[in-house]
Amino acid sequence: MAVFEIQHPLxxxxxxLMRKAGISTKxxxxxxxxxxxxxxxxATRSLETETISIDGWxxxxxxxxxxxxxxxxxxxxxxxxxxxxxxVQTLLPNAKISVVGLYRNEETLEPVAYFDKxxxxxxxxxxxxxxxxxATGGTLIATIDxxxxxxxxxxxxxxxxxxxxxxxxxxxxxxxxDIYVASVDESLNEKxxxxxxxxxxxxxxxxxx
Ligand SMILES: O=P(O)(O)OC[C@H]1O[C@H](OP(=O)(O)OP(=O)(O)O)[C@H](O)[C@@H]1O
Ligand SMILES: O=c1cc[nH]c(=O)[nH]1
Ligand SMILES: [Mg+2]
Numbered sequence: 521m522a523v524f525e526i527q528h529p530l531x532x533x534x535x536x537l538m539r540k541a542g543i544s545t546k547x548x549x550x551x552x553x554x555x556x557x558x559x560x561x562x563a564t565r566s567l568e569t570e571t572i573s574i575d576g577w578x579x580x581x582x583x584x585x586x587x588x589x590x591x592x593x594x595x596x597x598x599x600x601x602x603x604x605x606x607x608v609q610t611l612l613p614n615a616k617i618s619v620v621g622l623y624r625n626e627e628t629l630e631p632v633a634y635f636d637k638x639x640x641x642x643x644x645x646x647x648x649x650x651x652x653x654x655a656t657g658g659t660l661i662a663t664i665d666x667x668x669x670x671x672x673x674x675x676x677x678x679x680x681x682x683x684x685x686x687x688x689x690x691x692x693x694x695x696x697x698d699i700y701v702a703s704v705d706e707s708l709n710e711k712x713x714x715x716x717x718x719x720x721x722x723x724x725x726x727x728x729x
Pocket of ligand 3: 600721
């Protein structure tokens with residue numbers, strides 16, 4: 521498993537803005553989406569291309585590069601994953617969307633699954649999981665379990681902030697899954713929040729705090 525922490529100045533600057541106390545819903549959501557796009561640019565570096573022949577503007581056949589295989593499926597995890605989706609889709613406008621819904625029980629911190637609508641042929645596609653926060657890792661592991669149970673074998677994840685505890689748990693459960701993050705933060709607090717983190721990302725995106 522590889523963890524790519526994207527050190528690009530735009531990513532780091534935008535993430536810094538998101539950490540400010542009292543940030544508005546509008547700004548938080550916009551930055552979430554913008555970093556989503558930048559992480560997508562990095563994660564899609566690993567996609568394979570193939571050379572195909574097309575008719576060029578001069579009327580003769582020319583060779584161009586084309587991303588191999590079926591279109592990616594994006595897997596936003598409700599709710600907070602929706603906050604990154606717009607940005608991710610600016611770079612992958614034809615991706616198929618497989619929505620999954622899980623929330624963390626606030627006392628046990630265990631994930632509770634309540635929805636999934638995954639593209640039928642997920643076994644033939646790369647899945648790109650999208651969620652701003654990787655904390656204990658429970659939600660991500662449950663999502664990967666669900667995708668693998670449906671036959672998916674190529675899985676990557678995009679997160680704004682990840683905790684070392686969640687990364688270690690992911691490595692033990694799914695060592696084949698690479699993740700792209702804007703920051704690996706310091707730790708989790710006693711309530712399972714990432715420190716310094718962003719607070720409750722879902723509440724900040726949807727204005728429900
Ligand atoms: O790694 P974990 O410890 O499982 O925590 C991470 C999960 O917690 C948050 O969702 P939350 O449960 O707050 O749901 P929400 O998106 O509906 O707010 C976050 O968006 C992740 O999905
Ligand atoms: O810090 C955290 C941990 C889980 N979910 C969040 O939204 N934030
Ligand atoms: Mg939440």
